[in-house]
Amino acid sequence: xxxxxxxxxxxxxxxxxxxxxxxxxxxxxxxxxxxxxxxxxxxx
Amino acid sequence: xxxxxxxxxxxxxxxxxxxxxxxxxxxxxxxxxxxxxxxxxxxxxxxxxxxxxxxxxxxxxxxxxxxxxxxxxxxxxxxxxxxxxxxxxxxxxxxxxxxxxxxxxxxxxxxxxxxxxxxxxxxxxxxxxxxxxxxxxxxxxxxxxxxxxxxxxxxxxxxxxxxxxxxxxxxxxxxxxxxxxxxxxxxxxxxxxxxxxxxxxxxxxxxxxxxxxxxxxxxxxxxxxxxxxxxxxxxxxxxxxxxxxxxxxxxxxxxxxxxxxxxxxxxxxxxxxxxxxxxxxxxxxxxxxxxxxxxxxxxxxxxxxxxxxxxxxxxxxxxxxxx
Numbered sequence: 001x002x003x004x005x006x007x008x009x010x011x012x013x014x015x016x017x018x019x020x021x022x023x024x025x026x027x028x029x030x031x032x033x034x035x036x037x038x039x040x041x042x043x044x
Numbered sequence: 045x046x047x048x049x050x051x052x053x054x055x056x057x058x059x060x061x062x063x064x065x066x067x068x069x070x071x072x073x074x075x076x077x078x079x080x081x082x083x084x085x086x087x088x089x090x091x092x093x094x095x096x097x098x099x100x101x102x103x104x105x106x107x108x109x110x111x112x113x114x115x116x117x118x119x120x121x122x123x124x125x126x127x128x129x130x131x132x133x134x135x136x137x138x139x140x141x142x143x144x145x146x147x148x149x150x151x152x153x154x155x156x157x158x159x160x161x162x163x164x165x166x167x168x169x170x171x172x173x174x175x176x177x178x179x180x181x182x183x184x185x186x187x188x189x190x191x192x193x194x195x196x197x198x199x200x201x202x203x204x205x206x207x208x209x210x211x212x213x214x215x216x217x218x219x220x221x222x223x224x225x226x227x228x229x230x231x232x233x234x235x236x237x238x239x240x241x242x243x244x245x246x247x248x249x250x251x252x253x254x255x256x257x258x259x260x261x262x263x264x265x266x267x268x269x270x271x272x273x274x275x276x277x278x279x280x281x282x283x284x285x286x287x288x289x290x291x292x293x294x295x296x297x298x299x300x301x302x303x304x305x306x307x308x309x310x311x312x313x314x315x316x317x318x319x320x321x322x323x324x325x326x327x328x329x330x331x332x333x334x335x336x337x338x339x340x341x342x343x344x345x346x347x348x349x350x351x352x353x354x355x356x357x358x359x360x361x362x363x364x365x366x367x
Contacts, residue, residue, distance in 0.1 A: 005055050016060035017067070024068060024235075031241040034341055 065231050072230040082343035083237035085115050087227040089182060093121065101191040103217045106181055115153035115339060124196050127151065128161075128178045133199055138173040141165075141362065142197050144189040145208035148293050148346060149180030153339035158348035163355035164362065171363060177202070186213045186270040190277045198280070204287040206362065207277065209311055211295045211304050214259040214266040253303055256295065260307045271314055278318040287365055290315045291358055294326040296334050296344045302326045323361040325354060 006013070076084060092112035094104045106125030111118060122130045127150055143149050143161050151159030165176035179197050181188070189207060197205075226232045243249055260267050274290070281288035292308050302308070308324050315322040335341075337350035346354065 002055075005052065006059075009052075009056060012056060013060045013063065016056070017064045020060070020064040021068075027235075027238050027242060031238045031245065032341075033241075033245075034335060034338075034344075 068234075069229060069231040072234055076230060080115055080340060081234065081237065082115075082340065084230055084233050086182075087233045088112065089114050089119075091227055093119065094182075099191060099195065101217070102188050102195065104181075104183070105192060105196075115343070117153060117155050119150075120156075125181075126178055126196075127156065127180065131175055131177055131200065135201060136175065138175045139168070139204075140200060140202045141168070141174060141176045141204045141206065142193065142200065142202040143176060143178050143180060143206050143208060144193050144197070145180040145293075146184040146189070146210055146213065147180070147182035148210055149178060149208045150182055151178075151180070151351065152182060152345045153343060154346070154348050154351055158351055160351040160354040160358065163352060164359060167355065167359050168362060180208070183218050184213075185215050185217060185266065187273040188217060189213075190273040193277070194280065198284065201284075202286050204289065204362065205277070205281065206289045206291060206358075207274075208291050208293055210293045211256045211307060212259070214264060214270045216266050216269075252295075252297060256304060257307060260310055267310075274315060274320075275318060278320050281320075288320050289361065290320055290322045291361065292322065292324040292326065293346075293354065294329045296329075296337050296346060296350065299326070299332055299334050300330045302330070321361070321364070323358065325357050328357045329353065 072084075089112065092114070093106050093110050095107050097103060097105050106121045106127070108121060108123050108125045110125075111120045113119075119127055122128055141164075149161065151161065156162055159178070161176055161178040161180070165174060168174040168176065177197070177200060179189070179192055181192065184192070186207070186209065193205065244251060258264070278288060290311075292311060294302065295304055297303060305326070308326055312322050312324055329337075332353075334344075337346055337353075339345045339347045
């Protein structure tokens, strides 16, 4: 069933992944600026 | 709507997202072989070198005997978890100085030989043999610095202890992440970091300036705890007979006029009232181009040149007294 869905919606999937990628590239360049937020610390 | 239709919609939501996240993780890992993201490096730092402390006042400390390459430089920790050589606990006859601080004192993004700790050890040793032991740990506040010293540093019986104070030392003790595994993925760290930056750019959310200033409001619990810890350290210094000094490190966004003059004055006044000598380095950095002192565009930690300036401006202050 999954293979059938992949075949049926392959172009839908490609377009959605492309859209996500475009948004990510925009986010990457738009926020590629000098640090403006305080140092942020994640303790794992 | 039929069950089959619902399944197809769910499929179209989940599958493209999974494919996208997987591809982005691969692309980021390849990209980061030759590039550095500060937030990714901080996550890697937490995973590679930090461990929980049983003492909640310390929160975390460094894994002993560990090594990681972070921000393009190697950080090695000794048997006590300090980014330093091994020193015997017993005194050796050299003058012994301990540096307390956070990631700036640790030398984040700077080779060990270029840190102000190493430079000062070299410079002070020209006057007389001196061991400088670096207790700097990333993300520490004053309370953590003082309690780490009490737990691991005091037994080295230093002649002099220097606390390098930074504007964010009045932050509360950082909490453990609720989702520690996410730090292992580059894609989650990347989007967490960039969405945070986007919100900061587009909204009225407080920037670094408002955030740090708010730490010093009258009702700020972090500043109150910093004062308690400084008081405790000054009492220990008197009881144990070592020379205690405080150096205020500048925040490197705006140096002329300095963005945190009011906050530095508060710290200076408080430390002086304790009878502890204090040196504020912010005036010495006036006239410097701030970004020329940064580790990278997305990381305002002091770079090697800034570490050199810190060492040069601090040297005489450390020689003013003590055996």
